[in-house]
Amino acid sequence: MKLRRRQRERLSLWLQYLAFVAVIAVVVYAADWGRLKEAFFRVDIIESMFPTIITVALRNTILYTLGAFAFGLVFGTLLALMRLSRVAPYRWVATAYIELFRGLPALLVLFLVGYGIPIAFPEREIPGGVFGSIAIGLGLTAAAYMAETIRAGIQAVPKGQMEAARTLGMSHFTAMRTIVIPQAFRIVIPPLTNELILLTKDSSLAYVLGVTASTIEVTKFGRDTLNDRVNATPLLVAGFTYLIITLPLSQVVRRLELRYAKAR
Amino acid sequence: MTTPQSRPAVEIRDLHKSFGPLEVLKGIDFEVGHGEVVCVIGPSGSGKSTLLRCVNLLEEPTAGKIWVNGTEMTDPDVEIDSVRRGIGMVFQSFNLFPHLTVLDNLTIAQRRVLRRRRAEAERIARDNLERVGLADKAGAFPAQLSGGQQQRAAIARSLSMEPKLMLFDEPTSALDPELVGDVLTVMRTLAEDGMTMMVVTHEMAFARDVADRVVFMDGGVVVEQGPPQEVLGAPRHERTRSFLSRVLDPTHVAQLGQPTQSPEPSQPPRLPADDRHNL
Numbered sequence: 001m002k003l004r005r006r007q008r009e010r011l012s013l014w015l016q017y018l019a020f021v022a023v024i025a026v027v028v029y030a031a032d033w034g035r036l037k038e039a040f041f042r043v044d045i046i047e048s049m050f051p052t053i054i055t056v057a058l059r060n061t062i063l064y065t066l067g068a069f070a071f072g073l074v075f076g077t078l079l080a081l082m083r084l085s086r087v088a089p090y091r092w093v094a095t096a097y098i099e100l101f102r103g104l105p106a107l108l109v110l111f112l113v114g115y116g117i118p119i120a121f122p123e124r125e126i127p128g129g130v131f132g133s134i135a136i137g138l139g140l141t142a143a144a145y146m147a148e149t150i151r152a153g154i155q156a157v158p159k160g161q162m163e164a165a166r167t168l169g170m171s172h173f174t175a176m177r178t179i180v181i182p183q184a185f186r187i188v189i190p191p192l193t194n195e196l197i198l199l200t201k202d203s204s205l206a207y208v209l210g211v212t213a214s215t216i217e218v219t220k221f222g223r224d225t226l227n228d229r230v231n232a233t234p235l236l237v238a239g240f241t242y243l244i245i246t247l248p249l250s251q252v253v254r255r256l257e258l259r260y261a262k263a264r
Numbered sequence: 265m266t267t268p269q270s271r272p273a274v275e276i277r278d279l280h281k282s283f284g285p286l287e288v289l290k291g292i293d294f295e296v297g298h299g300e301v302v303c304v305i306g307p308s309g310s311g312k313s314t315l316l317r318c319v320n321l322l323e324e325p326t327a328g329k330i331w332v333n334g335t336e337m338t339d340p341d342v343e344i345d346s347v348r349r350g351i352g353m354v355f356q357s358f359n360l361f362p363h364l365t366v367l368d369n370l371t372i373a374q375r376r377v378l379r380r381r382r383a384e385a386e387r388i389a390r391d392n393l394e395r396v397g398l399a400d401k402a403g404a405f406p407a408q409l410s411g412g413q414q415q416r417a418a419i420a421r422s423l424s425m426e427p428k429l430m431l432f433d434e435p436t437s438a439l440d441p442e443l444v445g446d447v448l449t450v451m452r453t454l455a456e457d458g459m460t461m462m463v464v465t466h467e468m469a470f471a472r473d474v475a476d477r478v479v480f481m482d483g484g485v486v487v488e489q490g491p492p493q494e495v496l497g498a499p500r501h502e503r504t505r506s507f508l509s510r511v512l513d514p515t516h517v518a519q520l521g522q523p524t525q526s527p528e529p530s531q532p533p534r535l536p537a538d539d540r541h542n543l
Binding site for chain 2: 158160161163164165166167168169170171174178179182183186260
């Protein structure tokens with residue numbers, strides 16, 4: 001008997017489901033769950049990590065991320081405006097900076113800030129200690145990425161917006177600040193969210209600055225516990241802790257975009 | 265000797281404007297008197313929008329001089345922001361600020377540029393919204409308005425700065441036909457209130473009824489100008505006649521193919537007797 005088109009499609013779909021379930025079943029059946037649990041899911045180790053992983057490690061991860069993001073956002077906006085400037089040297093400087101800092105590994109920049117600045121200016125300290133060093137060290141790299149995103153956002157605002165603002169007597173600067181940049185930021189919310197999530201994970205690079213018990217962040221905390229207990233469970237716990245930040249963040253951003261949708 | 269008061273509102277002398285190798289304005293001499301309403305008409309690419317945009321220096325002239333209310337715009341040291349406060353401009357694409365409510369669109373420049381207090385700025389904004397028939401839309405965002413409402417809000421935004429001169433750059437060209445009338449009504453009222461206006465438009469009925477003077481441009485020069493009944497009713501130049509016949513009777517010309525072979529080439533079609541926008 002010849003199958004009708006919809007019957008063929010349905011059959012094909014069911015075969016795909018079946019293959020998918022089979023693969024999972026084989027993996028689940030073949031895996032040695034006892035050893036896996038012993039290596040990655042020791043409940044006693046998980047319990048021992050709380051509440052420090054939240055009250056200290058996660059708190060620091062969030063602080064470092066926000067610090068670096070704030071620094072990167074301000075500096076990145078400045079770089080974006082310099083790239084769009086009518087003054088040629090501003091454009092050259094901004095372009096050189098962006099090309100350089102997008103190419104350098106964030107780890108190296110963080111290292112140079114953490115150890116280079118104290119050597120260069122022995123009398124002074126970076127304000128905020130480890131927090132300040134990380135905010136600047138990661139922020140310098142983030143700024144280079146964000147500058148390009150923000151520049152694209154500014155250029156995506158129709159030219160007529162600037163013209164209308166200037167026609168009303170606003171200076172170029174006032175028009176940028178009150179008319180163009182607010183619209184540009186609405187446009188670049190999704191890519192900036194990406195940058196924030198990337199920064200959350202880059203904050204794990206803080207270890208190169210030698211963090212202490214009070215300045216430790218999630219990944220370093222996981223690795224230290226791993227060394228103490230000679231067990232991989234802490235890494236798994238640390239890894240899932242990042243989801244506590246990133247999942248709600250996505251929700252917040254989605255809501256933000258909805259709110260701005262009517263004012264676009 | 266020439267005080268600002270004795271000079272015309274707009275004075276243009278031998279204005280040239282090129283975009284790269286393309287010369288768009290080829291020597292324009294032109295004046296607008298105080299309280300005068302001038303409509304600039306002409307085919308697309310004739311330079312009429314560029315001329316308008318040169319008046320408030322959105323385009324930098326290549327050569328020539330422009331004075332607005334006695335201030336030389338082409339002076340390299342002109343305080344451009346303060347001169348522009350006195351020149352309102354209405355764009356074809358409205359250019360309302362989409363991230364601000366209608367009320368904030370009308371108050372932001374008052375507050376940032378004129379340093380008016382919020383209460384005063386809002387009072388002036390509401391007066392002007394009333395004037396264009398949008399008193400109930402103060403809290404709406406531009407995206408929630410129709411095209412005609414957006415354009416009227418844009419006019420109210422300009423008026424809130426209390427300009428002495430209003431420039432209109434094809435203000436109804438982006439509108440659905442049934443929304444054109446409301447905008448033209450607002451403009452007509454403005455003209456009757458004595459506003460000095462320079463209007464680039466394709467609305468021949470508006471030009472005929474409201475303009476004190478009609479200027480026909482083609483190929484970067486002013487071909488002819490005069491009272492609307494002369495320029496629109498009895499044009500002297502062939503280029504004006506062929507433009508008007510294309511605008512006022514497009515299907516007829518399309519059928520003929522070559523307008524010069526028309527049996528009555530010198531007679532432009534008459535403007536419709538009735539005013540199609542009930543101005």
